[in-house]
Amino acid sequence: YKAWLKGTRNIGERTIVNHLIVLRTIFNQAIKSGSVEQKFYPFGKDKVPIKFPQSLKIGLTVEEVKALEDLDLNEHPLLHHARNIWLISFYFAGMRISDVLRTRWSDFKNGRLHYKMGKNEKVGSMKVHQKADSILKIYKAENTKPNELVFPNLKQIQDFSDKYSVQKAISYENGKLNRRLKKIAKLIDLDKKLTMHIARHTFGNLSGEKIPIQMLQKLYRHTSITTTINYQANFIFKDSDDALDSVVDF
Numbered sequence: 001y002k003a004w005l006k007g008t009r010n011i012g013e014r015t016i017v018n019h020l021i022v023l024r025t026i027f028n029q030a031i032k033s034g035s036v037e038q039k040f041y042p043f044g045k046d047k048v049p050i051k052f053p054q055s056l057k058i059g060l061t062v063e064e065v066k067a068l069e070d071l072d073l074n075e076h077p078l079l080h081h082a083r084n085i086w087l088i089s090f091y092f093a094g095m096r097i098s099d100v101l102r103t104r105w106s107d108f109k110n111g112r113l114h115y116k117m118g119k120n121e122k123v124g125s126m127k128v129h130q131k132a133d134s135i136l137k138i139y140k141a142e143n144t145k146p147n148e149l150v151f152p153n154l155k156q157i158q159d160f161s162d163k164y165s166v167q168k169a170i171s172y173e174n175g176k177l178n179r180r181l182k183k184i185a186k187l188i189d190l191d192k193k194l195t196m197h198i199a200r201h202t203f204g205n206l207s208g209e210k211i212p213i214q215m216l217q218k219l220y221r222h223t224s225i226t227t228t229i230n231y232q233a234n235f236i237f238k239d240s241d242d243a244l245d246s247v248v249d250f
Contacts, residue, residue: 002048020050058192059202065090067188069131079187082180084135085151086199091132094200097177098170102160103150105140 005016024043030036042048060068069087073080089095092113099115107115114125128136139150149155153173160166178195185194192198 014052017050017052020048024050059198059205060190060192060194062206064188064190064192065202065206067190068184071184071188073184079180079184081151082177083184084138085153085177086181086194086196088132088135089196089199090203091129091135092126094203096200097174097196098167101149101151101153101170101173102166104147105145105150106147108136 002016002020005011005019006013020043027036027041027043031038031041043050068083071083073083085097085100089097089100092100103113103115107113108128111128112125113128114123116123136150154166154169157166157169174196181194181196184190185192
């Protein structure tokens with residue numbers, strides 16, 4: 001099946017893994033319901049492995065982030081909003097787009113942002129940097145209620161307990177923001193992919209020489225430091241490059 005997908009569908013390894021995950025889910029449900037015996041389960045040890053391929057997401061440099069910050073988008077409100085969302089994510093240590101869009105004014109207290117991460121429900125608190133504060137002021141109206149969303153992207157949702165509808169809306173909004181970020185990348189002659197998730201990788205890459213990886217793990221709220229290491233790829237490459245030079249340069 002894997003060979004057929006790769007040879008006839010012209011899709012990558014990650015998409016193939018996604019197909020296998022669906023099949024694994026179906027098998028698990030079928031076994032749980034008694035429709036299929038456990039011995040027919042094709043996944044696991046000594047069977048078909050499901051392993052996500054490594055992907056390299058290159059973050060922005062300091063100069064590229066500054067170009068993004070300085071770009072005048074006053075005549076392009078939709079692009080201006082997309083840039084603001086990206087920067088807010090970056091200023092709050094690569095905050096996930098799902099958490100950015102669900103942020104409420106009541107999450108801010110005493111100059112800090114307090115929120116529970118949607119992906120793993122870990123709680124935490126971060127200071128509101130001056131750069132982030134200047135963006136937040138753009139969205140804060142005089143009569144803003146504490147329980148209102150900071151950003152308008154999800155204001156059409158009436159019931160946030162309906163997780164399916166919320167995630168569907170977040171995915172839709174993320175797609176729109178990414179399409180606008182692609183246009184912004186052209187305006188600053190950026191030859192890298194610019195998406196909302198790249199804000200997270202940018203923070204991780206730029207943190208390499210500035211903070212210990214344990215601190216980045218804390219900011220990202222990762223359970224495993226192995227996951228955190230992937231976000232410091234550029235720093236790791238620099239470290240290995242320096243090691244290589246130290247041996248070869250003679």
